[in-house]
Every structure is written in C-alpha cells, then in structure tokens.
Amino acid sequence: MEKIATKIKTFMSEMNPEFIETLHHLHENPETAFCEYNTTAYIKDKLQSFGIEILDIGLETGVIGLLKGAGEGPCIALRADIDALPLKEESSCPYPSRKDGLMHACGHDIHTASLLGACHILSLLRDEIKGSVKFIFQPAEEINLGAKKLMSLNCLENPKVDSIWGIHNSPEIPQGTVAVVNGPIMASVDRITFHIKGKGGHGGIPQRNADPIVAAAAVIQAAQTIVSRNISPLDAAVISICNIRAGEGTTNNVTPEDVTMYGTVRTFNPDIQHLIEQKLTQITKSISEAYGCIGEFTYLYELPVTKNNEKLYSAAYDSVCSIGATPVNPPPSTGGEDFSIYTAGSDVPGFFYWLGVRNEEKDCIYPWHSPHFKADENCIAIGAGTYAMSVFQAIKNKT
Numbered sequence: 001m002e003k004i005a006t007k008i009k010t011f012m013s014e015m016n017p018e019f020i021e022t023l024h025h026l027h028e029n030p031e032t033a034f035c036e037y038n039t040t041a042y043i044k045d046k047l048q049s050f051g052i053e054i055l056d057i058g059l060e061t062g063v064i065g066l067l068k069g070a071g072e073g074p075c076i077a078l079r080a081d082i083d084a085l086p087l088k089e090e091s092s093c094p095y096p097s098r099k100d101g102l103m104h105a106c107g108h109d110i111h112t113a114s115l116l117g118a119c120h121i122l123s124l125l126r127d128e129i130k131g132s133v134k135f136i137f138q139p140a141e142e143i144n145l146g147a148k149k150l151m152s153l154n155c156l157e158n159p160k161v162d163s164i165w166g167i168h169n170s171p172e173i174p175q176g177t178v179a180v181v182n183g184p185i186m187a188s189v190d191r192i193t194f195h196i197k198g199k200g201g202h203g204g205i206p207q208r209n210a211d212p213i214v215a216a217a218a219v220i221q222a223a224q225t226i227v228s229r230n231i232s233p234l235d236a237a238v239i240s241i242c243n244i245r246a247g248e249g250t251t252n253n254v255t256p257e258d259v260t261m262y263g264t265v266r267t268f269n270p271d272i273q274h275l276i277e278q279k280l281t282q283i284t285k286s287i288s289e290a291y292g293c294i295g296e297f298t299y300l301y302e303l304p305v306t307k308n309n310e311k312l313y314s315a316a317y318d319s320v321c322s323i324g325a326t327p328v329n330p331p332p333s334t335g336g337e338d339f340s341i342y343t344a345g346s347d348v349p350g351f352f353y354w355l356g357v358r359n360e361e362k363d364c365i366y367p368w369h370s371p372h373f374k375a376d377e378n379c380i381a382i383g384a385g386t387y388a389m390s391v392f393q394a395i396k397n398k399t
Helices: 002-014 016-028 037-049 108-124 146-152 212-229 270-290 310-322 340-344 379-398
Strands: 053-055 063-068 071-081 130-138 163-174 177-179 184-186 188-197 237-246 258-267 294-303 326-328 350-358
Touching: 002 016, 002 108, 002 310, 002 379, 016 037, 016 108, 016 379, 037 053, 037 063, 037 108, 037 130, 063 108, 071 108, 071 379, 108 130, 108 163, 108 350, 108 379, 130 146, 130 379, 146 340, 163 177, 163 379, 184 350, 188 212, 188 270, 212 237, 212 258, 212 270, 237 270, 258 270, 270 294, 310 326, 310 350, 310 379, 350 379
Parallel strands: 071 130, 071 163, 163 350, 177 326
Antiparallel strands: 053 063, 063 130, 177 350, 188 258, 188 294, 237 258
C-alpha cells in the first residue's frame, strides 16, 4: 500500500495545475439543481478523456462513470455533488462566477474538481486496481432530491457497490487537514409545517376574532421548550422556525384568517426525531385550541443522519495519513447532507469526509451558503488524493 500511496502523492503534485484549472472552470460556471446541463457535459468530456466508461441510467443531469481494474474484486463508489446555489457572489475569489445570481457558495465545485482529479489518478492506476470504481457525480444536493433520484435509478447496482465514499469541504478546519469522524458527522434534516386557522376581523376589536398570530407566537415559544426541557442536555437537537406567513400586504389593522409557518429540525438520534414530532404535534393542537383556533402540523422526514460506518474508519484514517494530509476529529455539524440517502436506503456502508479549505491569509474564512464563501484552491489535490487512496484502502478492507 505504501507504493500506491507514493504514486498517488506524485500524481497529486504533478497534476495540481490541472486540478486548479478544473476548479476555476466549475466555479465560474455554476448551475443550480437539476439544471446542471453544461456541468454534466464537461464532466462527461473529462471522463472520456481518461478512458472511463459512462453508464447510462436515465439521468438528464449528473454522470455515473465506471472504471474497471485489472482483476476481479469489490466495486467502490466515490460520490461528489455538482449543483450550485441561486446566490449572487460577493467573494474576493479571483475567478468569480460568470453567471449573475448563481454561485458555488457551498463548494460543490470543490467536490467535483476533487473527484475528477481522482478519476484521472485512478485511470492511470487501473492496472493496480483489483475490482472496479464507480464515480457518481450527483445533481441537486442543495434541494435534497439528487441522491433520492439516483437511488430510484438503482445507481448502486450493475455493478453492485460494496462501499461508498464522499467528501464535503469545511471552512471550519484548515487547508491540509481532513476530518475523519467515527460515527455521526452531519445531522438528520426534517421539514416542519404549521397551519393555524383562526377567525379574522378588525385589529382594533380583537374580542370578536380568534387571532392566529397570537396562537402562532405561543406555538413558537413553546416549541423551543422541547429542546430545553424534553431532551437531555447531552443530546443535540435544533428546532428552527424560519418562515412565517400571515396577512396581506402592509395592512396594519386586519387580523388574518390563518398563519402558516415553516421550519427545520436537526438531530443525530432517530428517537429524538420521533419525540420532537410527537411534542410539536401536541403543542400545535393544544395551544391553537386554547386560543380558539385550529392547528395542523406536518412533519416530513427528509434526510437521515449522515453516519460513518465504524468498519470503514481505519481505512479512511489510513487513506488520509498515507497521502500526506492531517486527520482531525471535529464535532459533527447540524448541517445535513443527502449522502445519507445512499447508506440509509441500502445495505451499502459509507464514509463521509470533511476536506479542510480554511486559510485566513487568503480570506477563506466564510461559512457555507455565504455570498463571500471561498476556499483555498490547494485543497483540491488533497481531495483528489483522499478519494483515490480510499479506493485502495476500501478494496483492502473488503478483501
């Protein structure tokens, strides 16, 4: 394995200008969920130039490539997401988005460039691979539908995948490091909706109305007590109401008929998910009734926890160390990732890394989804090397 690691590190150094050129192209040409047509064409051209087969499973955007090694063995999948956000870039990046109102503000260009780099490296090492590699370039991660789409098209079959590996950048850890976490690394993502129906009327004569705004305010306040009073302080959970809609225009003296609120729940424990759903249902119904209103609550289980398989941990750790990066173990994030769909919806074990992109000297300090987000571009070589080395460690781990 040391010989393979040495070859990968050599390629990482020699190909770094190519990796950075790929990143620049992707960052300058962002496309949003299920509209990644030019990105898809670009990836296909790259894969064909590497001699990698493109599998047709019915995707309009997104690509799956297959590299067959020199012998029989496991099939290892590597996944990257390719979509951008509808956000106007305001970063100090010297190669900013060329599309007004669109930006790679979550760094999916980093993931795609890293995986394309790994594709090139592995294509040159195919005679060393005892098995095959499936490259999954996934659309629409930002709207939590891309992985579901690919799973509906049986992306982990033909050939059957034995393990799947993914990377997401992290502006919280420095460039040169990779987070290798044993267990949960990103939270479940659930969507919550409240609808409170009252009786509208004159805002100056409240006794004749059943005010859904007051009821909604009470529901919001009570919802926060679930985390503080029903969940152990040793467990993590978030309940956020992020959107409230009531009334028409700028009217200031009309009590509306109803209020609709939207929010999100994050946690790392399925039991806590179920508890929160139960408590929010009770709170919405009972408080609404107390205010003379009718409350309806909907809880949508959108994404499960992104949890790293403990049997893959040593292979992941060794992969990072052997290509010259520094493994770190930060706390998990209450951000979510639809990488979890691949493992929750199958018997395929998975492992998800964070790739350090932070560099204060280069102004690479801003969080995901910020219009100022940017990354230290030297992270791409480490991402490519981590992906590539993970294949060999995963094959060794399986055999």
